[in-house]
Amino acid sequence: MDDLIVAVAQHRDRAAFRELFDHFAPRLKAFVMRQGLDSQMAEEVTQEAMVRVWQKAQQFDPSKARASTWIFTIARNLRIDFLRKSYRPEPDPDDPAMVPDAEPGGFAHVAQAQEAERLRAAIAVLPDDQRVVLHLAFFEEKTHPEIAEQLGIPLGTVKSRIRLAFKRVRSELGEDQ
Amino acid sequence: MTIAHHPSEELLLDYASGALTESWSLAVATHLALCPECRHEVARMEAVGGGLLDALTPTACSDAAFDAVLARLTDGADAAPITVPRETLHETAGPAPVLPDPLRGYIGADLDGVPWQRLGLGAYQCLVRTEDGVTARLLRIPAGRPVPEHTHRGQELTLVLRGAFSDQTGHYGAGDFQEADEHIKHQPHAAPGEDCICLAITDAPLRFRSLAARLVQPLLGI
Ligand SMILES: [Zn+2]
Numbered sequence: 001m002d003d004l005i006v007a008v009a010q011h012r013d014r015a016a017f018r019e020l021f022d023h024f025a026p027r028l029k030a031f032v033m034r035q036g037l038d039s040q041m042a043e044e045v046t047q048e049a050m051v052r053v054w055q056k057a058q059q060f061d062p063s064k065a066r067a068s069t070w071i072f073t074i075a076r077n078l079r080i081d082f083l084r085k086s087y088r089p090e091p092d093p094d095d096p097a098m099v100p101d102a103e104p105g106g107f108a109h110v111a112q113a114q115e116a117e118r119l120r121a122a123i124a125v126l127p128d129d130q131r132v133v134l135h136l137a138f139f140e141e142k143t144h145p146e147i148a149e150q151l152g153i154p155l156g157t158v159k160s161r162i163r164l165a166f167k168r169v170r171s172e173l174g175e176d177q
Numbered sequence: 178m179t180i181a182h183h184p185s186e187e188l189l190l191d192y193a194s195g196a197l198t199e200s201w202s203l204a205v206a207t208h209l210a211l212c213p214e215c216r217h218e219v220a221r222m223e224a225v226g227g228g229l230l231d232a233l234t235p236t237a238c239s240d241a242a243f244d245a246v247l248a249r250l251t252d253g254a255d256a257a258p259i260t261v262p263r264e265t266l267h268e269t270a271g272p273a274p275v276l277p278d279p280l281r282g283y284i285g286a287d288l289d290g291v292p293w294q295r296l297g298l299g300a301y302q303c304l305v306r307t308e309d310g311v312t313a314r315l316l317r318i319p320a321g322r323p324v325p326e327h328t329h330r331g332q333e334l335t336l337v338l339r340g341a342f343s344d345q346t347g348h349y350g351a352g353d354f355q356e357a358d359e360h361i362k363h364q365p366h367a368a369p370g371e372d373c374i375c376l377a378i379t380d381a382p383l384r385f386r387s388l389a390a391r392l393v394q395p396l397l398g399i
Contacts, residue, residue, distance in 0.1 A: 025238045025242060026237055029235075029238055030233040046242070047249070050246045054246075064220070067227075068231040069228075076195040086308065088199065089283075090208075091277065092279065097210065097277040097278065101211060101213040116228075122228075138229050144190075170226075
C-alpha cells in the first residue's frame with residue numbers, strides 16, 4: 001500500500017490509485033458511517049477523502065507512517081474541517097523553531113510492512129472492553145468523559161482501559177517502555 | 178530544552194483522534210513542535226487509528242464512485258489548495274524563531290512582534306484568535322512576580338514558551354505543559370531572571386481568591 005501512494009505521488013499512477021481506492025474507499029465509507037452519516041453522505045465524504053489522497057500523496061513519507069495511518073489522518077482532518085467546519089492546528093515539520101527528533105527514526109526504523117501486520121494482530125487480540133473505548137475515541141471522536149457517559153462507566157475506568165490497550169499494542173509491537 | 182511536564186495521555190489521544198477543538202489543539206500542537214517524545218506518542222496513537230481503520234469491515238461503495246473521484250482529478254481542481262486558514266511564517270535567514278508554528282502563524286509574528294496588551298502590575302497579554310469559543314492567550318508575567326491565587330471553573334492548559342513559573346504542583350520551564358481543572362487551586366509565580374511567557378487556554382473565567390483580584394478581573398478580561 002505504501003508503494004501505491006508513492007507511485008501516485010511520483011507518477012500520478014492511476015492504476016495504483018485504483019488499487020488504493022479499492023482497498024481504502026470501502027473502509028473509509030465504513031469509518032464515516034460510524035459518525036452517523038447515511039450511505040450517500042458517507043460516500044461523498046469518502047470520495048472527498050480519496051481526492052485528498054491524490055492531492056496530498058507527495059506529503060506521504062513511508063519512513064514516517066504506514067499507508068493506513070496516513071489515510072486515517074486524512075480522514076480525521078477531513079471530518080474536522082468538512083463536517084465540523086473547524087480547524088485543527090498541527091506542528092509544521094519545516095518549521096525552523098521545531099525541536100528535532102533526538103535520533104532519526106525510532107518509530108520509523110522498524111520495517112513498515114512487517115509492523116503493519118503486527119499492529120493488525122495486536123489490535124485483533126484486544127479484549128472487547130478495550131476495543132470498544134478505542135472505537136468510540138477514534139471513530140466517533142468522543143472525548144474521555146463522553147465515552148464514560150455513553151458506556152455508563154467511571155472516567156477512571158475509561159482511562160485505564162485506554163492505557164491498557166495502548167500498553168498491549170506497544171508490547172505487541174516490541175516497543176515496551 | 179528539557180521538558181519535565183507533558184500533556185496527559187488522555188489529552189494526546191483526544192488530539193490524535195480529532196476530538197479536541199481548535200484552541201486545545203493549538204496548545205497540544207505547539208507543545209508537539211517542542212517535544213519529539215510526544216510527537217512520537219501521537220504518531221503511535223495515529224498508527225492505532227490506522228490499524229483500526231484497516232480492520233473495519235468494508236462497506237461497498239457505489240459502482241460510480243471511482244469514476245466520480247477520477248472526474249474530479251482531471252478537471253484541474255486537484256491543484257487547488259483545500260484550506261490554508263493560517264499563514265506559516267518561515268524566515269529565510271537569522272536565528273530560529275522563539276514561537277513555534279502553529280502558534281507563530283496565529284500571532285502573525287514571532288515573539289518580538291507580539292502585539293502585547295497591558296494587564297497591569299507589569300503583566301501583559303495577547304489574545305489569540307480562535308473560533309471554538311475557548312479563550313487562548315499569550316501571557317507575559319514579569320520575572321519574579323506572582324499571578325494572583327486562583328481556582329478554575331473549567332479546564333486550563335498552560336504551555337511555557339520562555340522563562341519559567343512554579344506553583345504548588347511543580348516547576349515549569351520552556352516547553353512544559355500544565356493541565357489544571359476545577360480541583361486545582363494554585364498561585365503561579367514567575368521565576369526570577371526573565372519574564373515568563375506562556376500560552377494559556379481556558380474555557381471559563383478563572384476564580385480569584387482575593388477580593389482585589391476579583392474586582393479587577395472584569396477590567397482585565399481574565
Ligand atoms: Zn511532551
